[in-house]
Amino acid sequence: MALTWTRREPARRPAGAPAARPAGDEALEGLLALVARGDEQAFAELYQRVAPAVFGLVSKVVRNPAQSEEVAQEVFVELWRTASRFDPARGTARSWIMTCAHRRAVDRVRSAESAARRDDLAGRRDQGRPYDEVVEQVETSLEREHVRRGLEALTDLQREAVVLAYYGGYTHREIAELLGVPPGTVKTRLRDGLIRLRDHLGVDA
């Protein structure tokens, strides 16, 4: 490898851009390619690497522990089944996996309990903001810290829209209802909020 053993003039990242996406993602892409060919050992390694992220996200959205486990299991079987459909030209492996996990979690909360969710929706107005719970969970890890700071940098409405949509699994219409603003406003705040987070996290895709 080229290293002259003296520090070369720093090649700075663009201003404000922090370290890019979490590393190790190329390895994930390689693993997925193996999983697509039925490699059980690669599947086990993939599981080890992403199970905490998948299970954590699913639990966050679904909440019920038994259901969260069911959904996480569905997600991994889905990854096994559809690994051949992952296309690195369309995004990273991590993003593909997390999108699958989020989609499944959201489907679960929307299908099963539309009535219960309406109650939940009403109840939530009187509770603390979900954002506070997110903040509580954020202690030790850098990634959490990084994301937490990104969320803090949003306007209140952007942050609430992003947190309710992503961690709460609510549709933009439900969020509009919760926050008492027009649905169009939620759409634009979601977009603005995610764009700002993207810039904060230095996401390149």
Place this chain on the structure above:
Amino acid sequence: MSADLHTLTGAYAAHALSDTERLAFERHLDACPACAQEVRELTETAARLGGAVAAPPPPDLWDRVRGEALVTRQLAPVVGRADRRRRAGLHAGGRRFPPLLAAAAALLVAVLSVTALNLGLLGRSDRSERTADLVAAVLAAPDARRVAATPGGTGRATVVVSRGRGQAVFVASGLPPAPAARTYQLWVVGRSGPRPAGLVEVAGGGRVTRLLDGPVTGDEQVAMTVERRGGAARPTSEPVVVVDL
């Protein structure tokens, strides 16, 4: 209609659209490269939100996943995509490393997930409490930055650096044991050349969490070489890992 659809990228990436809206927007995506690109970026961003709430899964989940996967038929690939995949630099057999050094050849250092990182720290019984505290302090520092190893080298690793504390932590996993009578050694490479930053003990799972010796300003490079046991005053081999801070 179309102008309105452009604003749906965020809601789409966060799965906040109804099924009808989603289908309509997906049709729009096929015809609008700008939205498709934005969706890619915002989907990556959303995935980072997901990673930030990682939690350890129940220990028996893997057995259930494996049991069900074994009896689930996998989808065949979409024909014609292999070319693109090759262009993206992925081999079915995984990455190939140049066989320069026995250790480097097998080196696949990946960044730990947050959880694994914490487990790794807790698992270090051979480190003094004091060191563990220092490592934790760097990781929790408000200005902590995580920098991955330069891609394209012989390995991958991560350094977490806090300029404010003037300290950095080297983190890796999947590191093979050093060859017999050899050891991994870390270096901080500044304008005046490399200075030794400590020997690396590889724990179970090839895991390494090592506070770098000496101050780190955040302008240097961190490198790791294979040296004879006991370490060297100057590097004697090409680095197996380089991280640009």
